[in-house]
Amino acid sequence: MKALGHDPLDIVITGVGGQGNVLASQVLGRALLTAGYEVTVGETYGLSQRGGPVMSQVRLSSGPVLGPLMPEHRATAIVSLEPLEALRVLGTYGHPDVIVITNDRPLRPLAVLAGEQAYPGDQELKSTLASLCARLWALPATEAALELGNHILANVVLLGALCALELMPIGANEVEEALASMFPEKLMGPNRAALARGAELLKEG
């Protein structure tokens, strides 16, 4: 069992209801448990399943089992399936040393679609996010997922990127095994490709 670079290691996975972040946190939790770590996953949803924000937290430690919520401003990394949600979570869980990996594809809230509220511009949002964290990766995860045949794979693309960061004591192989324990083999091809694509995207920067 590898020692943890951060102990506890606190990862927030956030996004909009339906993007699959609860599933992503479950995959990560399974992979970490199988590798022998103490892991707690907390999920925050509710009415938010109908297009509202959904957040889950993966907490990892070498010591005793941790509670399902991390303290505010203490996330080690934030993985977001939607850039605005990265900003929202940074407000509560961010701090100057946090690392952010976000999908760069906006999902505009209803009031924005109707032209009543403004969604920040791409560049403005990126530079704001960058100024609030130690390192930002804004990756075309949805685009990559669509190339692989289904937009829903964006969560796995981002998991691939997270593994490539080498922040966690496990890598893409362990995550792939966790996925394989949850999905039939016929769906594993695209999942494997999504993990690999995520790693490439991260390395491309």
Place this chain on the structure above:
Amino acid sequence: MDVLLTPSGGKEHLLLGNEAIVRGALEAGMAFATCYPGTPSSEVPDTLYRLRKQFPNKVKYYFEYSTNEKVALECAAGAAASGVRTLCTMKHVGVNVAADPLMTLAYVGVRAGMVLLTADDPSLFSSQNEQDNRYYARLSGLPMLEPCGPAEAKEMTSHAFDLSEELGTPVFIRTTTRVNHAREAVKLAKLGKVKQKSKFVKAPMQFVTVPAVSRNLHLRLLNIHKQAAALSESSPWNKISGRGKLGIITNGVSYNYVADAVADLGAKSKIKIFKVGMSYPLPEKKLANFLKSVDKVLVVEELEPIMEEAARAIAQEKGIKVQIVGKMPGQIPAKSVDVEIPKFLSRAFEYNPRLVRSAIAKAFGLKYKGTAELKLTGMPAPPGRPPNLCPGCPHRATYHAVKEVMGDEAIYPTDIGCYTLGLLPPIQAADFLICMGSSVSSAGGISRATGQKVVAFIGDSTFFHSGITGLVNAVHNNHNFTLVILDNGTTAMTGHQPHPGVNTDSIGDITTHVPLEPLVRGLGVKHVTTIKPFKVRASKKAIKEAVAHDGVSVIISKELCPLFAKRVAPTSKKPFYVNQDKCKGHMDCIKKVACPAMFVEDGQARINPMQCIGCALCAQICPENAILPVKAKA
């Protein structure tokens, strides 16, 4: 095979709190389970339902989604009185519905283990209030166990069946959202032996609660309570850890926040923690000894100051000179948790690790030397993302038609389900809501008291849950309003559970379908119309006729929830697009309909073909007929 059905014990699996409760029940040999779904409890019954369907030959329990919590508890009570181990699950407000049978079930007791799960929802993630159901243990006199996480949830559920059988009384498991919806490693034990069938042995002097019987049964309950209090003193769930002259009394998920915070504060050698797991009856002697052993005690419990009041009473009674602090006398947060995360312990909203850490630091004069916090001044406020009705949701079409006919003048009592989102602009057809079923009954009150036009909305599952009696009342008392039953063929909000009105063939269940329209007619409603809400003109006509009817009229708006339909009855409707040459930018589609598949670009409406499911509502609203189906590729 599902890990939850693994016969042998020993292995650890990452389980959701609610899955852990299921496993605990299976390890205890549960034979019978009833429920009404509701967040945060729903994954318990949903898992039981799924396992039974996927593994009919492996599963040895009976399971049902009951029509409401009262029915669920009464059905469970019958099974437990017959001698089979029974689980009954509901969310916190469900216990209000079940409170009538609960209070007297506590008198008659059970002949086999019976566990009642109450899943509370501090901070109201998906509820109409955040009541503290620990009071129900006190009100009914039934024992209560409170797990701090999934692993303990499994152990406690299993143990609760034994405890219930030992005492001859039902036992509560009380969770909160953070326990139900957390995942952690849970170590399995062996699956229990299941006694599937029993025989009801007559004992009217125990089970028929006429006054002369119940007078004795009340004494039975009080004696059981005394026995339970003694068990609580030695219960493995009431445990003390750490050392020092400072003490913390805590329960449930708050225990995790306390443990994390004491470690964060480097105060493990100064603070000892009393973790209350069997929270009713409280272990008063053990608490008294704990209070004696420390100079100062902080009580950390979400919602009501129940343990704090108990600690104060114990200290007073025993003359223990210890300073007790917590949330009393009762500071009230200035703002809702949506606006500002609370900074001090109060009776409102869930706690969180930082709040608990600062409360401990403040109570005991400790300093936190943690990481720097981010200065967020100057950070742009992200636009909000309220939940909304899905693209192609039939509720949107029904609301649109009713609003077109009735405008803003009519009063719109509403009910609990996805359609409560009709509160939000631009629909804004929600004026009164207090609980499941209140739409129907309150509509009578409002129309009688004011003479105003009233149109009430209720979902199909909610109608079966508690709308029927209200409707009978309205017919009998000659009320005057229109009830719209939003019949989307499922229980959409909580995750598409079946209910009596669901077409059972489509989901392969062997339950019996109770169709809505004959039921409503049978209740005595004279004016009943079933509409297809995506046929806008016909729907509006039917609504006009219904509201013109003198007396109670019912519109059944029948169209499957599109998320459910995707699974059971997929269609191949084409998405729509806006013809840019025809669109003159009226924005009726955007303003009246607020579909997440639509957006504004260059002063015109546009449709996102990835989101549009082709319901054609907007196409019928556009005054220029500019919205058309995407043609199949040539």
